[in-house]
Amino acid sequence: RRRRAEDSVMRPATTGNGVPVHVLVNVADPSDVDRIDIANCDGVGLMRTEFLFGKGLPDEKTQYLAYRTVLEWAAGKPVTIRTIDAGGDKPVPGFTVEESNPFLGLRGIRLSLARPEVFRVQIRALLRAAVHGNLKVMFPMIAVPEEYARAAALFAEEASNLAGAGVPHAMPPLGLMVEVPSVAIAPELFCDAAFFSIGSNDLTQYLMAAARDNTAVAALNSVTNPAVLRLIASVAAFGWLHDIPVSLCGDAGGDPAAIPCLLEAGLRDLSVAPAQLALVKAAIAGVAV
Ligand code: PEP
Numbered sequence: 001r002r003r004r005a006e007d008s009v010m011r012p013a014t015t016g017n018g019v020p021v022h023v024l025v026n027v028a029d030p031s032d033v034d035r036i037d038i039a040n041c042d043g044v045g046l047m048r049t050e051f052l053f054g055k056g057l058p059d060e061k062t063q064y065l066a067y068r069t070v071l072e073w074a075a076g077k078p079v080t081i082r083t084i085d086a087g088g089d090k091p092v093p094g095f096t097v098e099e100s101n102p103f104l105g106l107r108g109i110r111l112s113l114a115r116p117e118v119f120r121v122q123i124r125a126l127l128r129a130a131v132h133g134n135l136k137v138m139f140p141m142i143a144v145p146e147e148y149a150r151a152a153a154l155f156a157e158e159a160s161n162l163a164g165a166g167v168p169h170a171m172p173p174l175g176l177m178v179e180v181p182s183v184a185i186a187p188e189l190f191c192d193a194a195f196f197s198i199g200s201n202d203l204t205q206y207l208m209a210a211a212r213d214n215t216a217v218a219a220l221n222s223v224t225n226p227a228v229l230r231l232i233a234s235v236a237a238f239g240w241l242h243d244i245p246v247s248l249c250g251d252a253g254g255d256p257a258a259i260p261c262l263l264e265a266g267l268r269d270l271s272v273a274p275a276q277l278a279l280v281k282a283a284i285a286g287v288a289v
């Protein structure tokens with residue numbers, strides 16, 4: 001029995017009617033990958049970098065080594081690293097600010113753009129790490145196209161600084177998280193992005209006006225609400241039509257009860273908590289799309 005479960009987690013995921021689905025993992029601490037066999041997944045769909053900022057602002061070398069560790073572990077499979085998403089449910093001492101409503105405040109890319117001297121350190125570490133694997137970088141909490149453009153311009157500037165200093169580096173594809181409803185509703189404004197990754201945790205809380213960290217409204221905070229699913233399906237359809245890869249990296253991807261709806265909505269790339277890999281692949285195998 002155990003043997004059969006182990007065998008099935010090693011196989012690439014396919015639906016009951018043979019449609020391939022990519023299943024990637026979400027990681028935070030670079031040591032998370034020690035417990036995962038890269039053969040069992042299609043790469044890293046989300047590396048949350050907040051962990052590195054837990055004890056203050058990490059220097060460029062610390063960040064570079066952390067990103068490089070995960071890229072080398074992935075051995076050529078894609079690794080999507082998200083730039084710092086501080087604020088909201090992820091306060092970072094010495095970086096985030098006191099606010100009356102942190103989920104609607106200076107969070108994610110907003111804070112990074114407000115503190116470019118901190119953001120540039122992470123950008124240089126990512127550009128240098130990019131030579132060690134198949135890196136993609138994505139920005140959290142994008143709400144308007146100007147934020148993406150400003151972040152991409154900082155990447156270009158730092159790449160040219162590194163080139164000037166003769167430091168090895170590479171420019172990764174730059175994408176964005178679809179987790180603020182404005183992006184999901186008007187994705188055509190964001191076609192400069194190389195890819196989209198749906199953050200269903202935040203997209204659901206912002207759409208349903210139900211905080212993700214408040215159990216009293218947990219029933220409202222549901223990815224299978226028809227409005228949420230319709231919005232996810234529209235983003236997936238936009239991606240297919242315009243050749244922009246769309247994945248989903250929120251917790252819904254690891255929920256066997258949500259998986260039939262997410263595949264039905266048109267998604268074929270899910271990034272899930274490593275502990276969910278076997279369950280997710282089994283759930284995918286049980287769906288015909
Ligand atoms: C999300 O919002 O769905 C997501 C993946 O990001 P986080 O949970 O880190 O906010």
Ligand code: MG
Pocket residue numbers: 140179199201202
């Ligand atoms: Mg989020």
